[in-house]
Amino acid sequence: MTRAAHPADLSVLREIAEACDLRLSAAQLEQFAQYGTLLLSWRERINLTGITDWQGLQRTLFGDALALVPLILHYCQIQRSGGCSSLQDAAHATGGSSTASIPGCQLLDVGTGAGIPGIPLKLALPDLNLTLLEATGKKVAFLEHVLQALGLTHVLVIQGRAEEIAHNPGYRGHFDLVTARGLAPLPTLLELCLPFLHVGGYGIFPKGPRVDVEIHAAHYALHILGGTIVDVRTPPHPALATTRIVVVRLDRPVPSNYPRRAGIPQKRPILSRGTAAREDEKEGIS
């Protein structure tokens, strides 16, 4: 394969990884470089990301994804051990090594776009079972190209909308973990993502600094959908000072009428008892 030249300076990425207790091998850094090169070259042809340079890629896209790694390890271990794990245990699982391991963990990235955060997560955690869900065909074509170019296995790409795919029995209630970045405000995000989790699974969502407002707005959606916010974290690196990671546990199966049909979770989010009841009437949900 012929590769465009890429700047070798991935020091920001390396620093962020170290702050997250993860040491990336030379081979992993090379994969990040290849992926970044593809992102920057395809973005000229299709609207993949607003980010135009390597610093931005490392800080914003790769950084937000790597900041999820300790939480992914932790909440995967919790599910394996029936609740007995601490974040320190998770950090020890990485052991600062390049091959942090969570065999068998099924993670879904909803509205992955160009593969964020799913693909950096797969590069950092090679034995992750990753599913990428994206509505737009051109982005799906890019994702398939990346998987082939980087030789990534155990990654499934689905083209479709969460509102439809979440009602497919093969995917509903199937995943240990679900993530999504830049998809929607929390009330809509929860409706699109929680139906994919089995009970006891976790949603791990990178958000911006105004997350408190979103959390406040999401209380009723959590009540309706059966989720609880169990953690809100700031990543351990100054480059990610404005990122907040919200962790939601699914406590009971999501009612079968959610998510509502395509476009409704965005247009009419589950915001309060009053508005939700009116939405249910419009949708014919009783």
Ligand code: SAH
């Ligand atoms: N996660 C990426 C992309 C964010 S933009 C990042 O952080 O860079 C949101 C993406 O979600 C877009 O690519 C859009 O096509 C996709 N999307 C929007 N609504 C969707 C839905 N209902 N189901 C699946 N994908 C959706």
